[in-house]
Amino acid sequence: MKLSGVLAKLGMAASMARALDIQVDNKDSIKEAAGTVAFGLMSYYSGNETGDVPGNLPAPYYWWVCGGMMGHLIDYWHYTGDESYNDAVKQALVHQAGEDEDYMPANQTRQLGNDDQGYWAMTAMTAAERVFPDPPDDQPQWLALVQAVFNEFVGRWDEEHCGGGMRWQIFSFNIGWRYKNSVSNGCFFNIAARLARYTGNDSYVEWADTVWDWESKLGLIDEAKGIVKDGVTIHDDKPCRDDMDTNEWSYNSGTFLLGCAALFDFTEDGKWKKRADSLLDHGLKKFTEGQVVYEQYCEKHNICDDDQRTFKGYYLRTLSTSAQLIPEYKDKVKPVLAKSAEAAAKSCSGPGGEPEPNHPAFSGHPDTSCGFSWLGGKNDGTSGVPQQMNALAALTYVLDAKPPVSKDTGGTSKGDPNAGTTDEEKTRSFEPITTGDRVGAGFLTTLVLAGVIGGCSFLIM
Numbered sequence: 468m469k470l471s472g473v474l475a476k477l478g479m480a481a482s483m484a485r486a487l488d489i490q491v492d493n494k495d496s497i498k499e500a501a502g503t504v505a506f507g508l509m510s511y512y513s514g515n516e517t518g519d520v521p522g523n524l525p526a527p528y529y530w531w532v533c534g535g536m537m538g539h540l541i542d543y544w545h546y547t548g549d550e551s552y553n554d555a556v557k558q559a560l561v562h563q564a565g566e567d568e569d570y571m572p573a574n575q576t577r578q579l580g581n582d583d584q585g586y587w588a589m590t591a592m593t594a595a596e597r598v599f600p601d602p603p604d605d606q607p608q609w610l611a612l613v614q615a616v617f618n619e620f621v622g623r624w625d626e627e628h629c630g631g632g633m634r635w636q637i638f639s640f641n642i643g644w645r646y647k648n649s650v651s652n653g654c655f656f657n658i659a660a661r662l663a664r665y666t667g668n669d670s671y672v673e674w675a676d677t678v679w680d681w682e683s684k685l686g687l688i689d690e691a692k693g694i695v696k697d698g699v700t701i702h703d704d705k706p707c708r709d710d711m712d713t714n715e716w717s718y719n720s721g722t723f724l725l726g727c728a729a730l731f732d733f734t735e736d737g738k739w740k741k742r743a744d745s746l747l748d749h750g751l752k753k754f755t756e757g758q759v760v761y762e763q764y765c766e767k768h769n770i771c772d773d774d775q776r777t778f779k780g781y782y783l784r785t786l787s788t789s790a791q792l793i794p795e796y797k798d799k800v801k802p803v804l805a806k807s808a809e810a811a812a813k814s815c816s817g818p819g820g821e822p823e824p825n826h827p828a829f830s831g832h833p834d835t836s837c838g839f840s841w842l843g844g845k846n847d848g849t850s851g852v853p854q855q856m857n858a859l860a861a862l863t864y865v866l867d868a869k870p871p872v873s874k875d876t877g878g879t880s881k882g883d884p885n886a887g888t889t890d891e892e893k894t895r896s897f898e899p900i901t902t903g904d905r906v907g908a909g910f911l912t913t914l915v916l917a918g919v920i921g922g923c924s925f926l927i928m
């Protein structure tokens with residue numbers, strides 16, 4: 468029997484018990500639980516069915532979340548050996564590469580930010596680093612896809628405002644065009660660092676340096692304290708740093724942490740170790756309680772949206788991969804991965820039940836629907852794709868794996884250092900911006916800001 472068959476059987480057996488029963492030092496119990504959670508996750512996904520679009524999740528989940536989810540599934544296969552979802556993952560990664568093989572499919576233009584494109588690119592990088600099966604030669608290759616996104620990011624570096632940095636958005640008609648944020652620039656930093664390590668090409672290190680120095684000089688990253696803040700808004704009449712959103716999100720911290728760890732591993736330059744130490748120590752304090760990870764800004768108030776709900780799963784991934792690159796981190800990271808896996812497993816005991824309005828219903832094995840908050844030690848009554856993703860991440864990353872490979876240590880993905888198109892070529896193909904679009908975007912920005920202020924006052928109350 469193939470391993471996937473065994474795991475499927477184990478998954479069915481697990482479904483008969485109520486909560487997932489795991490012992491962190493018993494690999495089989497973890498794999499069995501992870502198999503059940505992965506099944507529950509993929510029961511939301513219909514992108515591989517005839518007539519559906521590979522790489523899209525049902526509404527209301529955004530395109531980038533599917534990119535993040537595919538990253539968890541690549542690692543799920545790598546850590547457990549279960550190949551059940553590899554075909555669906557590969558199909559999605561190839562399909563969403565889009566017409567120009569750069570993770571900017573025309574269908575996503577109206578909502579495509581640098582972070583959205585960056586999340587798919589980071590997943591493609593994971594595919595290269597984990598030696599996920601390569602597509603046939605006539606299809607886009609993992610490494611070349613990341614290089615395409617990297618080259619386009621270089622083209623979008625903007626010295627004119629805030630002394631550098633990329634904007635959040637790629638197109639001026641989208642909300643957030645005037646915002647420069649840590650997640651977009653963090654994606655740039657992260658893929659630059661990992662491309663350097665994978666290919667051995669120092670040019671990527673120069674860009675990683677540039678991004679870090681900009682974040683740090685502007686005050687978006689506080690190097691000494693290990694803090695990563697959200698972003699700054701461009702104004703005509705005051706400096707960017709005077710309008711900074713200082714919220715801390717776990718995924719921003721993790722995105723930079725993994726980049727620093729990859730750069731230290733590649734360059735052996737102590738400055739990257741120092742920066743990684745600082746991010747790790749602060750992050751582990753800020754984003755855990757009783758060693759269980761949580762999204763400190765919104766989780767306890769139950770106000771995380773579906774995007775924000777996915778962040779801590781990526782954080783777990785960056786913690787575990789960073790500890791593979793800098794093994795001394797294992798002492799600090801392993802207890803957090805273990806406690807998070809235990810707490811996540813306890814949350815996977817929900818019936819699914821009534822989904823939130825406009826959300827699809829859980830249809831995995833009965834009574835294995837995972838909740839969002841793990842702090843209560845039980846299912847919190849919510850269900851959905853982010854919940855399944857995070858629990859899958861928690862159960863995957865408590866297992867052991869070797870460090871990511873590079874081209875000299877087993878990597879097989881084919882690259883193209885000149886992949887990608889220039890922004891000019893790209894933006895020309897879209898319709899010009901009309902006044903109506905601008906007004907509409909401005910109006911929506913105001914609404915979003917009002918929402919943020921509303922959210923803050925809620926927190927203060």
Ligand SMILES: *[C@@H]1O[C@H](CO)[C@@H](O)[C@H](O)[C@H]1NC(C)=O
Pocket residue numbers: 509515516517551552555
């Ligand atoms: C889609 O993937 C699921 C696994 O998630 C599999 O069970 C199903 O057969 C696939 N459908 C098609 C049409 O390949």
Ligand SMILES: *[C@@H]1O[C@H](CO)[C@@H](O)[C@H](O)[C@H]1NC(C)=O
Pocket residue numbers: 520521562563565572573574
């Ligand atoms: C774009 O949308 C069309 C229509 O739904 C679909 O057929 C196509 O596969 C989509 N392309 C991508 C890359 O998602």
Ligand SMILES: *[C@@H]1O[C@H](CO)[C@@H](O)[C@H](O)[C@H]1NC(C)=O
Pocket residue numbers: 668669670671884
């Ligand atoms: C190294 O990367 C840079 C930046 O993308 C590229 O221009 C150059 O061709 C690469 N060098 C090699 C040897 O691949």
